[in-house]
Amino acid sequence: MAEIQVENLKVVYRGVILALQGVSLRAGAGEAVALLGPNGAGKSTLVRSLAGLLPQYDGRVLDGRILLNGQESHHLPALKVASLGLTAILEGRPIFRYLTVVENLRAAGHKLPPERQKAITEEIFTRFPRLYERRFEQGGYLSGGEQQMLLLGMALLTEPKILVVDEPSLGLSPKLTEEVMRVLDELRRDKGLTLLLVEQNAKAAFSIVERVYVMEQGRIVFEGTSQEAQADADVMEFYLGGAAAGGFAEAKRYRRRKRWV
Ligand SMILES: Nc1ncnc2c1ncn2[C@@H]1O[C@H](COP(=O)(O)OP(=O)(O)O)[C@@H](O)[C@H]1O
Numbered sequence: 001m002a003e004i005q006v007e008n009l010k011v012v013y014r015g016v017i018l019a020l021q022g023v024s025l026r027a028g029a030g031e032a033v034a035l036l037g038p039n040g041a042g043k044s045t046l047v048r049s050l051a052g053l054l055p056q057y058d059g060r061v062l063d064g065r066i067l068l069n070g071q072e073s074h075h076l077p078a079l080k081v082a083s084l085g086l087t088a089i090l091e092g093r094p095i096f097r098y099l100t101v102v103e104n105l106r107a108a109g110h111k112l113p114p115e116r117q118k119a120i121t122e123e124i125f126t127r128f129p130r131l132y133e134r135r136f137e138q139g140g141y142l143s144g145g146e147q148q149m150l151l152l153g154m155a156l157l158t159e160p161k162i163l164v165v166d167e168p169s170l171g172l173s174p175k176l177t178e179e180v181m182r183v184l185d186e187l188r189r190d191k192g193l194t195l196l197l198v199e200q201n202a203k204a205a206f207s208i209v210e211r212v213y214v215m216e217q218g219r220i221v222f223e224g225t226s227q228e229a230q231a232d233a234d235v236m237e238f239y240l241g242g243a244a245a246g247g248f249a250e251a252k253r254y255r256r257r258k259r260w261v
């Protein structure tokens with residue numbers, strides 16, 4: 001059992017900026033769920049909340065709660081949350097740029113017994129042959145796609161039950177985006193992971209999740225299956241149409257915002 005439940009979560013930065021205004025979301029054990037929405041919607045704030053990282057950003061939970069496997073976690077520090085089986089890959093590809101691939105992996109797996117670390121590292125190199133080829137290269141010299149694979153490898157070394165990934169497709173070509181989505185889907189199935197995929201690229205997310213939430217201005221404005229989302233004219237116009245064109249249709253979003261709230 002590895003389930004995420006977010007109930008009416010309100011989050012504030014610096015005591016005044018209300019970034020989440022009562023967000024509820026659920027991902028069942030082994031389920032793949034996407035959180036979609038434009039820049040500034042509050043997606044990364046939810047990721048930070050789940051990972052216990054709000055204090056690092058001068059943020060805090062005002063109201064509501066998060067349950068991981070039924071255990072309240074929103075007041076726990078990051079290390080404690082990690083020990084409950086949740087691993088978050090934050091946006092912006094936060095690898096150690098001056099460490100090699102091997103060193104990055106060693107750092108990520110430092111808490112594991114050596115033989116476990118070795119076995120998982122071998123698995124990573126089998127899954128990602130390209131990372132093996134580049135194992136002595138500094139992280140900063142890898143391509144965006146390779147860095148994303150490295151981050152997934154680093155996540156595997158924490159043996160997660162719940163994986164939260166913040167905008168893995170950002171800055172990647174359509175082909176690499178497809179590859180990253182395929183890998184995420186494979187990992188979820190092979191490991192029985194619960195996956196919360198945070199994306200602006202709705203089209204990419206639809207390919208591997210059963211259900212989606214759409215967020216705007218700190219609120220969930222749509223919740224349904226991938227099929228329902230794709231059949232919804234508004235969601236299509238705002239989120240899939242925009243994404244297919246390579247980004248959000250800003251003008252349309254602002255013109256029609258009133259219909260959401
Ligand atoms: N550390 C911070 N301090 C103050 N405001 C922040 C901070 N991080 C994010 N915000 C604000 O919170 C809102 C949601 O941001 P974010 O969660 O990063 O959205 P998204 O990931 O959907 O782009 C935005 O208005 C953003 O400016």
Ligand SMILES: [Mg+2]
Pocket residue numbers: 043044045091166167
């Ligand atoms: Mg973000």
